[in-house]
Amino acid sequence: MLETHQLSFHFAAGTPLLADISLRLAPGEWLGISGDSGSGKSTLGKLLSGQLTPSQGSVQVDGSPLPTRGLRPVQWLPQSPELAVNPRWRVGKILREAWTPPDTLMAAFGIEDEWLKRFPSALSGGELQRVCVLRALAPGVRYVVADEISTMLDPITQLSLWQALKAHAEHHQLGVIVISHDTALLNRLCHQQWHLAGGSLRISSTALKAP
Known part of the structure; x- marks a missing residue:
């Protein structure tokens, strides 16, 4: 179980950005979080x-x-996946920093062997995002926070990325938090949704279509 207890955050000498947030996410559950820009979603x-x-x-x-x-x-x-990788490392090393995924999972995420020899700058945003998602699924990971991971991707890449993550999460009972402005996406993926405003989380819907 992933839990927060009266979680608060503020920058030095500043007004709290987040205040008294408590949530629970069980293995295998998908939780959606929406909110306006600057509401603290990424900080959470x-x-x-x-x-x-x-x-x-x-x-x-x-x-x-x-x-x-x-x-x-x-x-x-x-x-932005380029912010999560070392630009001086080849993609193969970036993956192996966390683990060595099996070929079947590489194929499920559409990652080609040739990419592993390249530097991150030689991949498109969608290609690099697939690598970063796969890297985050190393054994021992129980929960994933997907923060607007498909916002900048074309519709086909978005679909394939979510399908691969969904299949892996279901098989391994991973809990997933989806942070997004796209309520239609949250409706399709998540068991429940919360809206972040004024530093607090409020439930907006539950018992949605299971992922």
Whole structure:
């Protein structure tokens, strides 16, 4: 179970951006989070994955705090994949930094062997995003925070990416948080949706179509 308890965050000497957020996500569940630009959606994603330290409250997986070293059980996937990779590393090394995916999973995400010899700048945004999503699915990962990961992709790439992630998550009972402005996408993917506004999460719908 991924849980937050009265999670709050503010920048130095600033007004809290997020205040007293509590949520629970079970393995295999999909939760959608929407909200206006600047509402703190990406900040929440970073807190859930340990990229940021909360000002108050905690994030726990199965009752234990997130580890500070090694592979974290919660992985955050940003909208811009080039920000999540070392531009001086070839794609093969970027993947192997986390794990060596099986050929069947490489094929499911449409990743070609030739890409592994290239640098990130030689891939398109959609190609690099597929690599970053696959890298985040290493053994030991229990939850994934997908932060607008398909916003900049063409419709065909969007569909194939979500289909591959959905199939893998179902097979391995991964919990997935989908952060998006696209309510139609959230309706298709998520069990429940929450809206972030004024620093607080409010439930907007539940019992939606299961992923």
